[in-house]
Amino acid sequence: MIKRMGIVLFSLLLLIGCNNYNIKQNTELEKNINTSIIMVSDKSDSEIYIKAFTNFEWDKAFLINPYTSQEEIEKQVGVNFKDPSNISSRDDIYLLIFLNNGKVVQYAEINRLQTSFSLADKEFLTPSNDIIYIER
Template sequence: MTTFDWDKAYLFTPYSTQEAIEEELGTDFKDPSHISTRDDIYLLVFLDGDEVVQYVEMERQGSDFSIGKEGHLTPSNDVISIERH
């Protein structure tokens, strides 16, 4: 469902720090969402190689998102589970 090339995507939870995001991505990324101070969104960041190519702010609205044990998504394994509480 994307219109761009990507090989990994990472999901960041509310209050994720800038340092934690960059460590997980393995590259510089200036978080435009300011998720480190927010509890109303998740941040989904797409990489192609070591370059960030897209990001999405996903509103929580009382939901929890999970991408499983791998810690990231790939085009061949791109299922996101959504649990509504």
């Protein structure tokens, strides 16, 4: 009986360790990016340099478009990531997912604020190539 409880407890701990609970939503990053977008007074296209807003280690960042399904997120990012924002049914945000050494470390919900974002022809951002283009 004790051995069986040990196996059940170990299995539960393993499942808990394999979820997104330790992945942080970076609300400070969200606020800083959203403020930066609002402060651009003209309606022309502009750019955001993401590295200027980050204070954590990352080597790739993926910009996820509104209405992207869970399956498409995992295909684009290349790792298992349970989307906490429910972006598959939302058009008010973009999701920015940061990886370091092949693991998701943080994410941010970026408000659209009557804009569209793109990475131009890039698949993902890196600290040395970190420009998100704003299209108004």
